[in-house]
Amino acid sequence: MNDSARWVGGNRIELLENGEEFFPRVFDAIRQAKREVIIETFILFEDKVGLQLHAAMRAAAQRGVKVDLMVDGFGSPDLSREFIEGLSAVGVKVRVFDPGSRVLGQRLNVFRRMHRKIVVIDGEVAFVGGINYSADHLLDFGPKAKQDYAVALAGPIVAQIHQFVLRAIALGDKGPRWFRRRLQQAPPVTRAAVGEVEAMFVTRDNRRHTNDIERHYLAAIRAARTRIVIANAYFFPGYRIIKELRRAARRGVDVRLILQGEPDMPIVKTAASMLYHHLLHAGVRIYEYCDRPLHAKIALMDDRWTTVGSSNLDPLSLSLNLEANVIARDRAFNQLLWERMDTLMRESCKRIHEADLETGWSGWRLVRSFFIFHFLRWYPSWLGWLPRQVPRLTLAEATDLAEKQRGKTGDNGATQTTEAA
Incomplete structure (x- = not known):
């Protein structure tokens, strides 16, 4: 999926440390989006950070911006029906990578997770790093607050990242016609040099880019x-x-x-x-x-x-x-x-x-x-002997996704667990 990975010059890169620097930049970029917002994340919780992201995505969708959100089924297992419905009702596409039902209250879809954290705004600005959308990335969370980093990017490298996330959605939806149509409709990305940084976007998957x-x-x-x-x-x-x-x-x-x-x-x-x-x-x-x-x-x-x-x-x-x-x-x-x-x-x-x-x-x-x-x-x-999971995305429907992920555990949607993320 990243055959085009190569060094490309003319970029600007900015280090963002912890949620205090990362979240305001991402939320502000979503608020300024004119055409498209694509987000991939391993963890999204319904805490104060997740609710701010929810509000920013809803506002963008309501003013006509295409908004796609992909979360991992293991890392984000407890999104409530109300949370998803609030997004889908205004046109936000919520996709879950390998959603899995719980067995006796336990999540079994442990391996081969979608662990990426990527945001692309209008094909012009991108964020990549290790920060999830949860309050434990903020210092006021307390002694368990996480120390973490991400980068904000502008310039030609964003074109590579943009194409990658579009392909991730299209391959998961298994719709080549839809994929071609989406790429044709995608706005032209800014390719002019905006800085002096050489950059490369590198991914790992379980097909051609395993290492x-x-x-x-x-x-x-x-x-x-x-x-x-x-x-x-x-x-x-x-x-x-x-x-x-x-x-x-x-x-x-x-x-x-x-x-x-x-x-x-x-x-x-x-x-x-x-x-x-x-x-x-x-x-x-x-x-x-x-x-x-x-x-x-x-x-x-x-x-x-x-x-x-x-x-x-x-x-x-x-x-x-x-x-x-x-x-x-x-x-x-x-x-x-x-x-x-x-x-x-x-x-x-x-x-x-x-x-x-x-x-x-x-x-x-x-x-x-x-x-x-x-x-x-x-x-x-x-x-490598474990089953090789192909990209499988499920379009989250508010009617049944939350119930499916919780199984029969009686979970009320408020449970949040810290995973290796």
Whole structure:
């Protein structure tokens, strides 16, 4: 779906940190939309953030703007009938990626999720990152508020993102005639240069682009000569990334990882910490972010390369989920991201040293290391054996979607759970 992924110059990119910077920009862009709004998100909750998005989409649709919203059936399971009806009544198209009924109150559609977070306005402005539409991305949520990032984009790269989201809708609806008609009706996007940033839009899916994001990470790590900084919420990458990070550190690159110290799910820290000995021994610096849960999916290499997106470096993102990242080559943006990460490491992180870890090569550590090594080496192949889910979108009808997703649990639509997102 992203055969056109390539470096394109002439763009403008802006870093948006946390919901305080992200939500106002997105909602304002929707309010200013003249023709079209397309939104993809993993999580949409009916809290104060979700209700603001709801109001912005309704207002846009009421003034004649085409509005398409795609949510994931696992990440957004509790949208009420009233919420959906309020959108569909004014013409907003609400689509659910793989909606699944609950069995004994449990959601079983866990794997191969639509994990992307993308907004495209009029084919001219785009937002890509890791921030969902939920109040836990705002600082006033409390100790569990998430630290996260997104980017606002303008310029020729938006054309690639726009075509991608149109194809995602068309392929899911399985309507080639509708697809051609929609592309013909799509307004011409702004292709004139508006800045100096080179950018690339990279996605992963379960068809032809199964490892594109991982390949770009690997290429950048191998090419790095001075600095690598990766801030990642769910860090348990494959063997190849671990190997290249160790090699980079051993050839003198300053390799730093910013990982969760106060995770939203304890297993996240447990999994990542199993790799600490292996990485620290090679000279990789590890910092645990301790203010609150870290939800970032960002990285920088040397003084130009950066990436911001939805993809974690874990088995779900690298081998199962549908993801989207923007990669940029620009010294000013790289420097800005470095300054933000440096501040995070100095003010909000605890550096982990080998002395902080369990010492001694006990029998359990030897066995555990053996299994971790082979799991990291082979899990991409193992996960590939799972059924390959094709894009399947269901147009949400207010009459039955909420009831279908809740099954017979008696859920009143107010339940909100934090997922690995």
